[in-house]
Amino acid sequence: MAVKTRKRKPIVTKRTLSKLEALIFAGVRGGKPRQAWPGSRMSVTLDIDLSKFIALPALAIAGMNEGILDAVEQITEKARLDAPEDTGELKASGRYVELQNDSNAVSYEIRFGDDLPDARAVFQEFGTVNHGPQAYLYPAVKAIKVGKIVSKAIEKRIKTG
Numbered sequence: 648m649a650v651k652t653r654k655r656k657p658i659v660t661k662r663t664l665s666k667l668e669a670l671i672f673a674g675v676r677g678g679k680p681r682q683a684w685p686g687s688r689m690s691v692t693l694d695i696d697l698s699k700f701i702a703l704p705a706l707a708i709a710g711m712n713e714g715i716l717d718a719v720e721q722i723t724e725k726a727r728l729d730a731p732e733d734t735g736e737l738k739a740s741g742r743y744v745e746l747q748n749d750s751n752a753v754s755y756e757i758r759f760g761d762d763l764p765d766a767r768a769v770f771q772e773f774g775t776v777n778h779g780p781q782a783y784l785y786p787a788v789k790a791i792k793v794g795k796i797v798s799k800a801i802e803k804r805i806k807t808g
């Protein structure tokens with residue numbers, strides 16, 4: 648007599664990952680660059696409210712955090728590569744910082760132009776009356792697929808334990 652074994656259902660399936668990806672896209676706020684007033688800094692903030700994912704196992708939450716950080720690093724690097732280069736100061740000014748929020752949110756802000764003496768970060772992104780835009784931050788945000796990066800990180804984290 649053959650023993651029947653039941654195949655265990657995975658915690659996170661492709662179907663749940665696609666639902667999770669949709670929630671991540673819905674949870675990412677501030678996807679367009681904005682000028683920080685007063686000043687000359689350009690920034691974009693990515694944050695996810697983790698309270699929407701409370702039912703997920705701890706490994707999935709850890710994977711989500713890793714994925715968000717990976718996506719932020721990729722966006723920052725792409726924006727650095729795409730930033731116009733004259734003196735190199737604009738490219739060098741690109742960085743990301745983790746924002747302090749309540750315990751249920753993961754937030755990073757990608758910044759350009761913090762330490763520059765002028766508003767070139769803003770002028771390059773949006774243009775001026777005499778100079779068309781040479782956007783670098785918004786195209787980087789659009790090019791990097793945050794949801795896919797996060798869902799892959801979650802899947803990897805759950806597989807590796």
